[in-house]
Amino acid sequence: MIKKLFNILAAASIVALAPLGCTPTPSAEEPAKEDEEQKQDEEPEPEDLEPFSFSVDYDAENNIFTGNPVFKLRLDNPNSVPATAEIKLTISTDRNKKAATIEVNREVPAKAGEDFVLQADEPIGPGFYKATGKVGRKTFLAALNFGVDPDKIEYDMSDLKADFNSYWDDVLSQLEKVDMSPRLVEVTSHSSSARKVYFVELKSIANGKDGEPETIHGYYVEPQDGGKHPVIMHYEGYDTQPPYGAIPKMYCPYGGNSSEFAEFYVSTRGQMINARTASLREDGVEEDFQNAYGDWFAYDFGSLDSYYYRGAFMDCVQCIRFMAAQDVCDMDNVFAEGKSQGGAFSYAAAALSPYPLRAIAPGVAFLGDFQEYFGIVSWPGDTAKSSAKKAGMSTEEMYGFLSYFDTKNLATRIPAATSVIANMGLLDTTCPPRTNQAPFNTVATTDKEMHVYPEMGHSIPSDWESKFTAFFKARVK
Secondary structure, eight states: OOOOEEEEOOOTOOOOGGGGGEOOOSSOOOHHHHHHHHHHHOOGGGGGOOOOOEEEEOOOBBTTEEESSOOOEEEEOOOOSSSEEEEEEEEEESOEEEEEEEEEEEEEOOTTEEEEEEEEESSOOOOOEEEEEEEETTTEEEEEHHHHHHGGOOOOTTTTTHHHHHHHHHHHHHHTOOOOOOOOEEEETOOSEEEEEEEEEEEEOOOOOTSEEEEEEEEEEEEESSOOEEEEEEEEEEEOOOTTTOOOBBBBOOOOOOOEEEEEEOOOSSSSSGGOOOGGGGOOOOOOOOOSSGGGGTTTTTTTTOOOHHHHHHHHHHHHHHHHTTOOOOOOOEEEEEHHHHHHHHHHHHOOSSSSSEEEEESSSOOOHHHHHHHSSSSSHHHHHHHHHTTTOOHHHHHHHHGGGHHHHHHHGGGGTOOEEEEEETTOSSOOOOOOHHHHHSSSSOOOOEEEEETOOOOOOTHHHHHHHHHHTTOOO
């Protein structure tokens, strides 16, 4: 385990003067008046006391505890008189519910230190929490986010509908009837002698059972050595369309010199390539594309036949089917990765692909455990609730509908032979840790790794690509 140590000098940032819980200890007997006057000359008034100094340590690798968490507080009293420390440690759940309160009042001898062991009387159980510690009114531990045995969290699977598998099997059968009609245009500015880069256009499932197939786009990177190559599917995060921010120029991959993998960069309907004019893409294709869906999470909310993620999940699968039609692709070694929404797509692809995936790498994954999700952060819960209200759906109906698109439930379809390397940030307020852990715990494989970053929000660590690539390479057969 890695020992976390915080040395916080009270003189700089944490003050515990007499009115704040650091008080001289009174004598048992009333002194004579002259003794009292002499004491006033010799002992400092409470407001003149030097502040405590503190250190806090705990054994938790990346802020993940095994068993009931224990915090060790060292409090040093620099004064020539004893002082009483009023200590309070509060632990709350990720839904801001009180899990435990530990309170200690103890005298600290003059010119000496005291060690305090702070632990809840009853185990708080597996989950994600936040701790705040104070001496008097001053903080010695500020909103520490941590987990307790997250791999042992038991998720409620009662929302898994009896027709869940038959629903997705039916949607997949609809996809199989769609003629992809692929069109490939080489992006010569990004190709190399080792690998060519292609702009790809193909047809995917319609937005509804009776509609016309939807046209989607992506970038295909093809090794040029004539051999068979393992495949990596790259799935995109939720697009940054207004009002979420300025529209970035769409990245087009470069061929480079490595020819180890055949790769496909997938843009699902209405997002990324499919929502960019020619001037906002690097591929040189002159056609303009625009988002016709509006807010993707809200699109046709409540309709199992035309909801956005029904189509988007099938886009992910259709692009795998495209790769199966390419001579250079070894479909016995298919991998997938993505961040945020792309992480959800990685789980969905592994659950729904007709070609079993060897391993996936979902980072800070979206779309997990909606009932808990909406109780922790506001989005996308607020969008779901307003969309459900417009559709005349009750709360129960809303969660029942979303259960078909929950990665927690999709993970039950992922073969046990599919390995998983995932990551999450303990400070993520977009896709909180509990929602990342849900599909990770549910997936059947025992070959899985969760990489936890205690100081990370909704982002990806700089070394993540090298980590998941090494993980994939180790599992090529």
